[in-house]
Amino acid sequence: MSQPSSPSKPAEPRISPPSPPKSAWAKFIASFGYAFQGLWYALSTQRNARVHAVIATLATVLGIVLRISAVEFAIIFIAIAGVFVAEMFNTVFELCVDLTSPEYHPLAKIAKDVAAGAVLVSAMLAIVIGLFIFGPHLWLFISHR
Numbered sequence: 118m119s120q121p122s123s124p125s126k127p128a129e130p131r132i133s134p135p136s137p138p139k140s141a142w143a144k145f146i147a148s149f150g151y152a153f154q155g156l157w158y159a160l161s162t163q164r165n166a167r168v169h170a171v172i173a174t175l176a177t178v179l180g181i182v183l184r185i186s187a188v189e190f191a192i193i194f195i196a197i198a199g200v201f202v203a204e205m206f207n208t209v210f211e212l213c214v215d216l217t218s219p220e221y222h223p224l225a226k227i228a229k230d231v232a233a234g235a236v237l238v239s240a241m242l243a244i245v246i247g248l249f250i251f252g253p254h255l256w257l258f259i260s261h262r
């Protein structure tokens with residue numbers, strides 16, 4: 118088992134402590150703000166999340182160019198969201214592990230590796246879905262040229 122030379126240090130979040138919102142509405146609105154801060158943290162610190170964002174944009178443009186159906190778009194968006202959600206939970210696990218086990222620990226390794234494996238499963242499923250949806254459209258597009 119190879120040990121990391123120094124376990125990864127999570128990027129310090131540049132998020133100032135929230136001041137407690139007053140009304141129920143203010144709390145509700147603030148919760149959206151916190152969620153967007155989390156989304157921005159994942160996109161700005163995780164290279165894989167940015168790669169997923171680029172692939173998701175390309176898949177959407179390809180869907181428009183190939184005029185895939187609404188149902189096919191819905192399936193593509195579900196696949197895209199699945200990969201993003203897996204990547205964000207992977208980030209959560211990495212941060213929790215780094216917080217609780219900054220030194221090397223076999224269980225920390227397993228936790229991080231399993232979380233990364235979940236992202237891999239969702240990405241492989243997205244590739245299969247992409248092949249099933251775009252494959253026939255691309256075939257028609259190419260064969261009619």
Ligand SMILES: Nc1ncnc2c1ncn2[C@@H]1O[C@H](COP(=O)(O)OP(=O)(O)OP(=O)(O)O)[C@@H](O)[C@H]1O
Pocket residue numbers: 121124125163165211214218219220221222223225226227229230233
């Ligand atoms: N505290 C630790 N104890 C044991 N092994 C660790 C520890 N931290 C990291 N590792 C091992 O190193 C690997 C890489 O860890 P790291 O935190 O850099 O994840 P990563 O997938 O490279 O992160 P990112 O998605 O941010 O690039 C983990 O999958 C795990 O095998």
